[in-house]
Amino acid sequence: MVSISIVCLLSLFLLLPSPTITAAFNYKSALSKSILYFESQRSGHLPHTQRATWRHHSGLADGLQQGVDLVGGYYDAGDHVKFGLPMAFTVTMLSWGAAEYGEEIAAAGEERHVLEAIKWGTDYFVKAHTEANVLWAEVGDGDTDHYCWQRPEDMTTPRQAYKIDTNKPGSDLAGETAAAMAAASIVFRKSDPHYSHLLLHHAQQLFEFGDKYRGNYDKSVEKVRSFYGSVSGYMDELLWAALWLHRATGKREYLDYAVANGVFFGGTEWSIKEFSWDVKFAGIQVLAAKILLLKEEPLTENHQKVLQQYRAKAEHYICSCLNKNNNGSNVLRTPGGLLFVRPWNNMQYVSTAAFLLTIYSDYLTAASEKELHCYEGTVPAADLLDFAKTQADYILGNNPNGLSYLVGFGRRYPTRVHHRGASMVAYRESQGFIGCTQGYDEWYSRRKPNPNVIVGAIVGGPGLRDEFLDERGNYMQTEACTYNTAPMVGVFAKLNSLAQTNLSKGSLPGGLKCLGSSELAAEQN
Numbered sequence: 123m124v125s126i127s128i129v130c131l132l133s134l135f136l137l138l139p140s141p142t143i144t145a146a147f148n149y150k151s152a153l154s155k156s157i158l159y160f161e162s163q164r165s166g167h168l169p170h171t172q173r174a175t176w177r178h179h180s181g182l183a184d185g186l187q188q189g190v191d192l193v194g195g196y197y198d199a200g201d202h203v204k205f206g207l208p209m210a211f212t213v214t215m216l217s218w219g220a221a222e223y224g225e226e227i228a229a230a231g232e233e234r235h236v237l238e239a240i241k242w243g244t245d246y247f248v249k250a251h252t253e254a255n256v257l258w259a260e261v262g263d264g265d266t267d268h269y270c271w272q273r274p275e276d277m278t279t280p281r282q283a284y285k286i287d288t289n290k291p292g293s294d295l296a297g298e299t300a301a302a303m304a305a306a307s308i309v310f311r312k313s314d315p316h317y318s319h320l321l322l323h324h325a326q327q328l329f330e331f332g333d334k335y336r337g338n339y340d341k342s343v344e345k346v347r348s349f350y351g352s353v354s355g356y357m358d359e360l361l362w363a364a365l366w367l368h369r370a371t372g373k374r375e376y377l378d379y380a381v382a383n384g385v386f387f388g389g390t391e392w393s394i395k396e397f398s399w400d401v402k403f404a405g406i407q408v409l410a411a412k413i414l415l416l417k418e419e420p421l422t423e424n425h426q427k428v429l430q431q432y433r434a435k436a437e438h439y440i441c442s443c444l445n446k447n448n449n450g451s452n453v454l455r456t457p458g459g460l461l462f463v464r465p466w467n468n469m470q471y472v473s474t475a476a477f478l479l480t481i482y483s484d485y486l487t488a489a490s491e492k493e494l495h496c497y498e499g500t501v502p503a504a505d506l507l508d509f510a511k512t513q514a515d516y517i518l519g520n521n522p523n524g525l526s527y528l529v530g531f532g533r534r535y536p537t538r539v540h541h542r543g544a545s546m547v548a549y550r551e552s553q554g555f556i557g558c559t560q561g562y563d564e565w566y567s568r569r570k571p572n573p574n575v576i577v578g579a580i581v582g583g584p585g586l587r588d589e590f591l592d593e594r595g596n597y598m599q600t601e602a603c604t605y606n607t608a609p610m611v612g613v614f615a616k617l618n619s620l621a622q623t624n625l626s627k628g629s630l631p632g633g634l635k636c637l638g639s640s641e642l643a644a645e646q647n
């Protein structure tokens with residue numbers, strides 16, 4: 123395989139007047155690994171099909187004290203708290219990717235895996251939504267959890283569960299969970315209509331609950347405040363939920379809601395340079411712009427006017443990523459070209475930006491709009507995708523450190539990911555109990571690489587000068603989160619499909635089909 127590829131590359135160099143070939147990445151492998159990552163983060167009873175075999179059952183009594191079955195769901199990062207808000211955002215982003223790029227994902231043979239990854243989250247949300255106006259928000263708490271360094275299988279920390287209800291509301295959490303279930307209902311519509319309908323039912327109830335009983339969830343569940351406090355409040359999540367419900371049901375009432383509340387809730391007002399589990403305005407604005415761009419339904423003059431305002435803000439976000447706004451309102455970049463928002467887990471903002479740029483490029487193209495108008499000039503629609511590709515390629519190793527920030531991809535990647543389970547001997551290999559602080563003494567403080575490679579995790583990533591320190595204690599850079607990887611699933615699916623198109627165009631004269639550089643990359647991975 124290697125020798126054929128090299129022959130191919132050589133012949134390309136000979137044939138082309140000015141060779142511009144750079145080693146492309148194997149996006150298919152990146153896609154598969156990204157989806158596999160979610161298996162490492164599973165809580166609950168693992169199925170026999172579990173492919174991340176260094177993990178085992180955990181959290182099997184979650185909810186028992188409260189008399190509710192809260193077994194399942196995802197750990198958010200390197201610890202074992204089940205935080206509802208980032209978990210729901212993760213599932214929304216996985217579902218958005220699958221809703222946009224379902225065909226590309228299926229062509230890469232990953233349809234079943236991505237559905238499983240989404241369902242692992244939505245099954246948990248179904249359990250956690252025990253009554254119309256009750257949603258379990260969190261299991262475990264950050265303070266006691268972080269006191270220990272243990273495998274999830276050995277967990278001895280308190281598993282207190284916290285809920286929101288009519289007395290203790292949480293419109294942000296209810297809204298995000300509604301968005302996740304509505305988005306997932308679109309993905310399951312064909313393969314499992316019954317499940318899709320169930321998710322939609324929960325989504326509608328949760329949206330009503332969040333809208334009727336308004337408040338920030340971190341006021342009701344104070345334990346969450348220093349970990350996933352809702353800085354942007356709940357208005358963005360209510361708009362987000364309404365737009366997802368509109369997309370899932372086609373019902374006019376949800377669009378009317380987003381239009382009527384555009385100003386008051388800030389959807390048409392905020393120009394924001396980041397998109398995250400907390401701050402959703404850019405995502406809302408892109409979703410709203412799609413309705414206008416794709417003209418999928420008749421719109422009143424007022425709808426059009428307000429959607430146009432949403433669109434202007436969406437494009438402000440896109441232009442800020444492209445460095446095309448007037449100064450002061452662009453996203454910083456590292457010397458190596460990575461978007462930079464802030465030092466702690468910067469990669470989360472990179473992956474959400476790569477996702478929004480990728481789909482916005484597709485929306486513009488589908489609307490036959492050839493360019494985007496930014497303050498600093500017009501940008502061809504294709505450039506959005508090209509820029510998203512630079513960010514994906516940076517993540518995969520095209521960066522000053524020559525390091526892939528997608529764990530398990532390429533030859534060099536972080537080996538001391540800040541992750542309890544990955545940093546300790548696999549349960550399968552040694553079932554002897556490892557105590558709370560014993561893990562710190564025997565595993566956390568070791569210099570050696572983690573014994574388990576947490577394939578597909580995207581770590582927090584480098585700092586403002588591209589600097590990165592691969593140390594377990596450097597959690598700002600080496601901890602991985604589910605919401606870092608989730609948006610990249612759609613991006614890798616799109617890039618893989620484009621790379622396949624490139625390959626099929628790359629046949630050489632004389633019948634020798636050039637396998638091209640991405641096959642070379644396949645050898646490396």
Ligand SMILES: *[C@@H]1O[C@H](CO)[C@@H](O)[C@H](O)[C@H]1NC(C)=O
Binds near residue numbers: 449450
């Ligand atoms: C804005 O741009 C001008 C001209 O390009 C430049 O002189 C000025 O320093 C910039 N201001 C900021 C805040 O970056």
Ligand SMILES: *[C@@H]1O[C@H](CO)[C@@H](O)[C@H](O)[C@H]1NC(C)=O
Binds near residue numbers: 511
């Ligand atoms: C496909 O080919 C074009 C033209 O050579 C290149 O600019 C682009 O980056 C390629 N895309 C992928 C995903 O490999």
